Amino acid sequence: MKQRGPGGDRPLSRRSGPGEGTGHRSGPSLAKPKIDKSNAKDQALDSIIAADKREALKLAPVSRETEERLDRYIALLREWQAKTNLVAPSTLPHLWTRHIADSLQLLDLAPDAKRWADLGSGGGFPGVVLACAMAGTPGASVHLVERIAKKAAFLREAIRVTTSPGVVHLAEIGDNVDRITGPVDCVTARALAPLHQLIGFAEPLMRQGAKALFLKGQDVEAELTEAAKYWNIQPQLHRSRTGDGWIVELTSVERRG
Numbered sequence: 551m552k553q554r555g556p557g558g559d560r561p562l563s564r565r566s567g568p569g570e571g572t573g574h575r576s577g578p579s580l581a582k583p584k585i586d587k588s589n590a591k592d593q594a595l596d597s598i599i600a601a602d603k604r605e606a607l608k609l610a611p612v613s614r615e616t617e618e619r620l621d622r623y624i625a626l627l628r629e630w631q632a633k634t635n636l637v638a639p640s641t642l643p644h645l646w647t648r649h650i651a652d653s654l655q656l657l658d659l660a661p662d663a664k665r666w667a668d669l670g671s672g673g674g675f676p677g678v679v680l681a682c683a684m685a686g687t688p689g690a691s692v693h694l695v696e697r698i699a700k701k702a703a704f705l706r707e708a709i710r711v712t713t714s715p716g717v718v719h720l721a722e723i724g725d726n727v728d729r730i731t732g733p734v735d736c737v738t739a740r741a742l743a744p745l746h747q748l749i750g751f752a753e754p755l756m757r758q759g760a761k762a763l764f765l766k767g768q769d770v771e772a773e774l775t776e777a778a779k780y781w782n783i784q785p786q787l788h789r790s791r792t793g794d795g796w797i798v799e800l801t802s803v804e805r806r807g
C-alpha cells in the first residue's frame with residue numbers, strides 16, 4: 551500500500567526561492583527541497599517488510615505460486631489495515647515472520663491434511679495462509695470461522711484475490727463448528743482463547759477424526775495444567791520456529807468425569 555502524497559514522485563523543485571532575482575549578488579539560493587514524509591515512511595516500511603519476507607521464507611519456504619498468493623494477501627491486508635484493525639499495528643513491519651511463517655509452520659505438522667478448519671480467523675492467521683498454501687492441492691479446503699462481520703468480509707476478499715480454497719463462515723464458533731460439512735483433518739486456532747476453551751470449541755471436529763494444532767505463547771505449561779482439569783489429553787508440544795511460543799498438538803480429547 552503506497553500512498554503517495556501530492557507531488558511525491560516529482561523531481562525535487564529547482565524553482566527560484568525567495569531572494570533570487572532581487573538584486574542580491576551572493577548567487578541564487580535554491581529552495582529547500584520538500585520531503586514528502588509519508589512517502590518516505592511508506593518506502594522505509596516497504597523495505598523492512600521486504601527484508602522480513604526474505605527471513606520468513608527461509609524459516610518456511612513455499613512454492614513460487616504460494617509466494618505470489620501470499621504477496622496478494624499481504625497487499626490486501628495492508629490496504630484494509632488502514633480502516634480495520636486486522637493485526638496489531640506494531641507487528642506490521644514483521645508481518646511475514648510474525649504472522650505468515652508462524653502460520654506456514656503448521657503444514658509440516660500435518661503434511662497429509664487437506665481439509666482444515668481455522669477457528670477465530672480474524673485477519674486470516676493461520677487460515678488464509680493455509681488456504682494460499684493448499685491452493686494447488688486437489689480436494690483441499692480451509693474453513694474460516696469468524697464472528698465479526700468486517701473481518702469476515704476481509705477474509706472473503708482475501709480468499710477471492712488469492713483464488714484459494716477457503717470457505718468463510720460469519721458465525722459464533724459454538725453455533726457453527728459442528729455444522730461444518732464434510733470431514734476435517736486438522737483444526738487450528740491462534741490467539742483465540744485459553745487452551746481448555748479451545749479444546750471445547752474443537753471437540754466436535756476432533757470426535758470426527760480431526761487433529762488439533764493450537765498456536766500458543768510462552769505460558770503453555772499453565773494452560774496445559776488448567777486444561778487437564780477438564781480434559782483427558784496427551785499433548786505433543788512443538789517449539790515455534792518463529793519465536794518463544796509453542797504449538798500444542800492433540801490427536802484425541804475426552805471430557806473428564
Ligand SMILES: C[S@@+](CC[C@H](N)C(=O)[O-])C[C@H]1O[C@@H](n2cnc3c(N)ncnc32)[C@H](O)[C@@H]1O
Pocket residue numbers: 669670671672673674675676695696697698701721722723724739740741742
Ligand atoms: C485475537 S484475534 C486472533 C485472530 C487470528 N487468529 C490471529 O492469530 O491473528 C481472535 C479472533 O477470534 C474471533 N473470535 C473470538 N471468539 C469467537 C467466537 N466465539 N466465534 C467466532 N469468532 C470468534 C474474534 O472476533 C477475533 O477476530
